Amino acid sequence: MLKTSRLFPLLGFALITLHSCTSSGSSASTTDANAQTVAQTSVQEVALSETQLEKARTNYASYCSGCHGEQMEAFTDRKWKHGNTAENLFAAIKHGYPEEGMPAFEQAFTDQEITALVAYIQEGIQNVKQYDFSAEATASAVYTSESLSYRLDTMATGMEIPWGMAFLPNGDMLITDRNGAFYRLPKGSRQLQKIAGAPEVLAQGQGGLLDVALHPDFAKNNLIYLSYSAFKKEGDQTLSTTAVMRAKLDSNKLTDQKVIFEAQPWARTRHHYGSRLEFGRDGLLYVSVGDRGQHHENAQTIERAPGKVHRIKDDGAIPADNPFVNEKGAIASIWTIGNRNIQGMTIHPSTGAIWTNEHGPRGGDEVNIAEKSKNYGWPVISYGINYNGTVLTELTKKEGMEQPLWYWVPSIAPSGMAFVTGGRYKGWEGDLLVGSLRFQFLSKLKMDGEKIVSEEKLLKNIGRVRDVKMGPDGYIYVAVESPGTIYRVVPVE
Template sequence: MRLRSLALALCLLGSTPLALAADTKVVNTQTGKLQVKTIAQGLKNPWGLAFLPDGRMLVTERPGTMRIVSADGKLGAPLNGVPDVVARGQGGLLDVVLAPDFATSNKIYFSYSEPADKSKGEKGNSTAVSVATLKGNALENVTRVFSQKPKVDSSAHFGSRLVWAPDGTLFITLGDRYSEKDKAQTLDNHQGKVVRINADGTVPADNPFVKTPGALPEIWSYGHRNVQGAAIHPQTQKLWTGEHGPQGGDELNIDEAGKNYGWPVITYGENYGGGKIGEGTHKAGMEQPTYKWVPSIATVGFIFYTGDKFPQWQNNILLTSLREQTFVRLQLDGDKVVKEERLLKKEVGERLRHVVQGPDGLVYLISDESNGKIYQLSPL
């Protein structure tokens, strides 16, 4: 009888209902109850996530691996063919998006910190973007379509969010590389810029600085610190970007062609440990943020929610943060944020790197941890 009881207890401990209960939390929000379920774990500092048409997830890990995660959370083996990356500090393998014609081309685009080509006399590293064909468990025909200039010996501020514009061009967000922040104000480099390219890496003819002497033609906007979030507004079709500030001064901006967003001349942040940066918070010819956080919550990925599972979240911004370990919902009235709700710090308590809307209309989060997880949010 004792052996039978022990066998029954062990069976129950391994049963699906108990395992699910351990991986699922219920959270009260301003719009109702939310279920937070861990659907995958064991990822190494995941950075980007893109859903494949069949419901599997393509995930990048900052140390330099990319893998496919099944819909039920099983981690696939690392893909073959990923180029070398500088996996140091904030650098490594970063964002990933499917090509707009993925259904027929099987192409993906991904960003990473690219090592210098010593054969060309280069030094340092920079953000780069490549396109490749996903075939089985490998990347084939890997081709670089963009490389930030110049390379810098730094392990910080790579930016690196990738967003497709409605016209099929690709926005790439870039950081100032920390040590090069003053270059964010000049147009002869890619530091602290948002750039826009065609899918093949060529420059769109209507980019704002194509005809400006001395300016790099890929530049879309400038005066940025470290843009790690970006999304297209579903109604206006405009690009919005999220600026990761210093000690304070995280920003949301409507990112328009040719405009100067102020860094490091104006900012609502201050130096780490205290101390003024630049000239203040306002200056003629420099844009004000649409929304800001002081102190910084370390904003990273965000989306505009357009699914049907959370009707009260329609067209809200859903945003993740590292420092505050929160999932943030921003309610909009036109282009203005009118309400902010912070969630999951107590229930999850991890650095949240990115948020993605799944093809099922649910919301998925990834945590930037050595045992990184994928969380699924669903309404109750």
């Protein structure tokens, strides 16, 4: 039996644990191969020796934790798209589901190592059931940082995966749930209100209803913007892409919906949508689009939209000063290239620059400033390696490609980000906050001007931090997965 400590909830992306998904869009060859393996392979549940346990734990930490969380014991009891029997897990680990983001590990592990890893995972699934992950239990703690103590107020619960937050001028909060639900949280209330009229989404893998942003003149026009995984049928395949819808918020319904952006080409994969939204001080909308798991085809060419930051007008039109607008064959909305999967974007409060963070593979998560026409190197340069341990690239630097302002090895799987503004948090003023999906904490990056000088980890083991925002009341708000909860960070005297 495994020796376990306290368990914390884990939500992977499109790997073995695809939440509440169907298998539409998977490649026939991969699916058939895995089904055949399940049928032909008899994988016995095994009791691990201490040596086997340590090896399985090491393999999990080295190869799996970048997507599924640092501790195997953190596996939560979820709906498993491809099943959680020993045979199901063995097939998924060995052959993968590449179009869903799950790589094959048959070159990295022997069958015996996969069998031990399967037993390790299944033990974690069983053990997690005895723990309480209530928001009330988390919020009862007092946390201490290097400069202040703080607690958490539970602002809203009951969501599945709260992905994006935005504040209305009256203090109400808008919240997207990756499963497709869209909510308003009225100021002073703890009761979510459903907003009708959100786009239909492909809630599979990393896809769903993603970010939300307000028009800079929202007080006059009531316009909001939603990014999401749009989908369409093409023959017997379901294709998807990162899209942006503009709509008018009328009480608790959306009207005048218009799709103003779709990243071309559409793909069969279910991951790396990117999908953060931010209006710059130039009044233009910046949109991140991940490489869709097809980095060699997408990230380094201006003829394809994935693996980029895009810059568009509020109606989807192309600004005349975009860097590639006059290049033959180019996607005219492109602002930057060579990005893997940007899931954090914010504006520097002093300079107005667009700051981003993006996922590396195994290692090499980055913080950058998204500047006109710059190439951020993916996949030519990287501080990470492939998930299966093979070398992705020998290069970490190359002329004409930008170096990150900060990078993480190992990967933390960064999410939403925000600069600390106002005077509520003594000693944190001007620092950069970044959520961690993998390690389940809030990273506070100490700033010296525009230079990142150190990191402090806040809210350790809070759960997978999906987004962080500064509210109009001067408080920090944090969206956490499993259970889907919005917290407010409150300093304690």
